[in-house]
Amino acid sequence: MTEPETPADDYDNPWKTMLAHAFPELMAFYFPDAHARIDWTREHSFLDTELRQVVRDAELGKRDADALVRVTRQDGAEQWVYIHIEVQGQRDADFAKRMFTYNYRLYDRYDQPIASLAILADLSPDWKPRGFDLQQLGCTHRFRFPVVKLLDFTDRLHQLERDRNPFALVTAAHLYTARTRHDPNARYRFKRRLVQLLYRHGWTRQRVLDLFAVLDWMMRLPENLEQQLWQDIQALEGAQAMRYITSVERIGRRIGWKDGQLAGKQEGKQEGKREGKQEGQAALLVMLLSQRFGPLSEDTRARLEQADAAQLERWAKRLLDAATLAEVFDEH
Structure with a gap:
C-alpha cells in the first residue's frame, strides 16, 4: 500500500x-x-x-x-x-x-x-x-x-523546545517541517510533540491559538494523520482541563469530526464547506489587517471570528481604501 x-x-x-x-x-x-x-x-x-x-x-x-x-x-x-x-x-x-x-x-x-x-x-x-x-x-x-540562518539552530532543537520565546517553537517547527518533507509519520510525531509544548509554557490563550495556527499551517499532514492528531489534542486537553485550542473543534468539524467520532460523510462535507470557507475568509482578513494596521486586539479578533460571510466580504472590500482600522469596521 x-x-x-x-x-x-x-x-x-x-x-x-x-x-x-x-x-x-x-x-x-x-x-x-x-x-x-x-x-x-x-x-x-x-x-x-x-x-x-x-x-x-x-x-x-x-x-x-x-x-x-x-x-x-x-x-x-x-x-x-x-x-x-x-x-x-x-x-x-x-x-x-x-x-x-x-x-x-x-x-x-x-x-x-x-x-x-x-x-x-x-x-x-x-x-x-x-x-x-x-x-x-x-x-x-x-x-x-545582520543575518540569521535557521539551519544554524539544527543542533539546538531540544533547547528550542524548552525556550519560552514563541519564535523558538516556530524555528523548531520550521526545521522539523524541512526534516520530514517525505516522511508524514515522523512529521505527525514532531507536530504532536510541539502541540503538547503549547500547554507547558504558560502562554495566554490567544498566544496558544496563534502558535497552533502557525504549526497547523506549516506542518501539513495527510488527512488520516490530521484526524489522529485531533483525537490526541482532545485527549490532551481533557487530561489537563484546558480548552485552549477551540479552533481545533472547528477544524475537526471541517473534516467531519463531532464529539471525537467521524460523522456522516455528506453532513461533514456540507458543513465543512460552509465553515471552512468562512473560517478561511476570517483568517485571511486577520492576516491582512495585521499586516496593514499592526497586531489586532482580542476584541477585534473575536469580532472577525463571529462575523458572517457577508460582513467579512464587506470589511475586506473596505480594507483596500481604509486609512485606519476603524474605517474598515465603520458601518456608517
Missing part, C-alpha cells in the same frame, strides 16, 4: 502572521543586540503602505515575508527597521542586492536611516549573504546587514 504523500509545505503565511503578532519577541530571539537598543515600552507600528510603495517602485518581483516597522530607541530617537524573511529552498544570487535596493530606496524616499535585518529559512547550509558592495573609479559603497 502506498504511503500518503505529505501535503506541500507553506512557509510564507505562518511567518507573516507571527511577525505581525509577536514582533518584539522576534527581535529578542533573532537579533538580541538590536532588541536591547529599542524602548519596548513605547508603541511600535507597521509601515505597510510605505513598504508597498517602495517595493512597487523597485519592481523587484516576488516578496516573501517582510515588514517595515517604526520603533523608538532607548535614547528616544525614532528608528525604522526593515525585516526581510527569505523563505526558499535554494540560493538566491540577487538576495544581497535586493536588501541593498530596499535599504537605499527607503532611505531615499523617506530620508530615514534603515536597519535592514535578514532571516534566511532556506536549506543551503553554506549560503549566508551578509552584504553588497559597489566600486567604480575610486568610489566605493559597502553595505552590511
Whole structure:
C-alpha cells in the first residue's frame, strides 16, 4: 500500500502572521543586540503602505515575508527597521542586492536611516549573504546587514523546545517541517510533540491559538494523520482541563469530526464547506489587517471570528481604501 504523500509545505503565511503578532519577541530571539537598543515600552507600528510603495517602485518581483516597522530607541530617537524573511529552498544570487535596493530606496524616499535585518529559512547550509558592495573609479559603497540562518539552530532543537520565546517553537517547527518533507509519520510525531509544548509554557490563550495556527499551517499532514492528531489534542486537553485550542473543534468539524467520532460523510462535507470557507475568509482578513494596521486586539479578533460571510466580504472590500482600522469596521 502506498504511503500518503505529505501535503506541500507553506512557509510564507505562518511567518507573516507571527511577525505581525509577536514582533518584539522576534527581535529578542533573532537579533538580541538590536532588541536591547529599542524602548519596548513605547508603541511600535507597521509601515505597510510605505513598504508597498517602495517595493512597487523597485519592481523587484516576488516578496516573501517582510515588514517595515517604526520603533523608538532607548535614547528616544525614532528608528525604522526593515525585516526581510527569505523563505526558499535554494540560493538566491540577487538576495544581497535586493536588501541593498530596499535599504537605499527607503532611505531615499523617506530620508530615514534603515536597519535592514535578514532571516534566511532556506536549506543551503553554506549560503549566508551578509552584504553588497559597489566600486567604480575610486568610489566605493559597502553595505552590511545582520543575518540569521535557521539551519544554524539544527543542533539546538531540544533547547528550542524548552525556550519560552514563541519564535523558538516556530524555528523548531520550521526545521522539523524541512526534516520530514517525505516522511508524514515522523512529521505527525514532531507536530504532536510541539502541540503538547503549547500547554507547558504558560502562554495566554490567544498566544496558544496563534502558535497552533502557525504549526497547523506549516506542518501539513495527510488527512488520516490530521484526524489522529485531533483525537490526541482532545485527549490532551481533557487530561489537563484546558480548552485552549477551540479552533481545533472547528477544524475537526471541517473534516467531519463531532464529539471525537467521524460523522456522516455528506453532513461533514456540507458543513465543512460552509465553515471552512468562512473560517478561511476570517483568517485571511486577520492576516491582512495585521499586516496593514499592526497586531489586532482580542476584541477585534473575536469580532472577525463571529462575523458572517457577508460582513467579512464587506470589511475586506473596505480594507483596500481604509486609512485606519476603524474605517474598515465603520458601518456608517
